[in-house]
Amino acid sequence: MTQLHGGVVPPVCTPLTSQRDLDVPSLERLTAHLLDAGVHGLFVTGSTGEVAYLPDQLRQRALEVVAGVAAGQVPVLAGIIDTTTPRVLEHARAAKALGADALVATAPFYAPTHPSEFPGHFRAIRAAVDLPLLAYDIPASVGSKxxxxxxxxxxEDGTLAGLKDSSGDLDGLRAVLERTDRAVFHCYSGSETLADLGLFLGAHGLVPGIGNLDPHGYVRLYHAATRGDWDAARAEQLRLRKLFQLIHVGDGRMGRYSSAIGAFKEGLAALGVIANPVTSEPMIPLDDTERAAVRAHLAEAGLL
Structure with missing residues (x-):
């Protein structure tokens, strides 16, 4: 089993065909695109991968494809995100069988679960499947932090091997880093725009959605931070923050998530990595004006 070491771990987009089946050749190209940039891991079926929209069979096939292309070069983390413990356990068992090196789970959601019940949820996952387990803190989607x-x-009890923090709460991340053993517990910042600050606080790695489009940029940022060159890290972060504004191309006509995922996929299509920018239903697709705006952002960032 490939070990977790931190670094840049992009949450891999899930390319779809016009019929919304998995576009396997595009996913293979995307995985190779990320590996060629020197990323340190791959996170399949996360929020950027449209996990909540994907049928179970498509989730599993996406993991199988990415794990096959990665072939042990870097760890593959599988999002096993679902509403309740029994459903998550099914995803966890399938993920291990398909080659995942680690699992990523949120707290239960939709079902009225109290924070006092969160430990039992994570302990049940860890007991059922012998893989490193990361907690995914994303209160905007789960409804609770x-x-x-x-x-x-x-x-402390070994249930969790790490945390993917997409809460936006830097002080909370600092508190976790201060109170856990850095040698065994890995914290990853899920922020595209505060990645440098997360690393400055001591985070082990980054999980940036826009890393699908510019993995080299986040790898440069990470390496600058690890050598203590915070001026270089900040300069790279400012460029990436500007590129990240492409998530707003559809603002006002659709939700922020639809705009962001549509922009990521349009960007990947413009770069020739995936065949088309199809998103899951019921997300609203980008129109021609919005697609042109994505390409303008890419050009400004030096990617086209």
Whole structure:
């Protein structure tokens, strides 16, 4: 099993055909595109991968394809995100069988689960499947934040191997970093625009959605941070922050998520990495004006 070491771990987009089946050749090209940039891991079926929209069979096939292309070069993390523990356990068992090196799970959602029940959820996953387990803190989607005390408790007893922090709460991330053993517990920042600050606080790695489009940029940022060149890290972050504004191309006509995923996929299509920018239903697709705006952002960032 490939070990977690931090670094840049992009949440891989899930290319779809016009019929919304998995576009396997495009996913193979995208995986190779990320590996060629020197990323340190791959996170399949996360939020950027449209995990909540994908039928189980498509989720599993996407993981199988990415794990096959990666072939042990870097760890492959599988999002096993679902509403409740029994459903998550099914995803966890399937992910291990398909070659995942680690699992990433949120707290339960939709079902009215109290934070006092979160530890039981994560312990059940860890007991069922012998793979490193990362907690995914994304309150915007789950509806509740993972309390620092819960994360620390589960880190101390060995249930959790790490945290993917997409909460936007830098002070909460600092608290987790201060209270866990850095040698065994890995924290990843899920912020595209505060990646340098997360690393400055001591995060082990980054999980940036726009890393699908510019993995080289985040790899440069990470390496600058690890050698203590914070001026270079900040300069790279400013460029990437500007590129990240492409997520707003559809603002006002659709939701932010539809705009962001549509922009990521349009960008990948413009770069020739995936065949087309189809998103899952019921997301609204970008129109021609918005697609042109994405390409303008790419050109300004020096990617086209």
């Amino acid at each position: 993972l309390p620092v005390e819960v994360v620390v408790e589960l880190a």
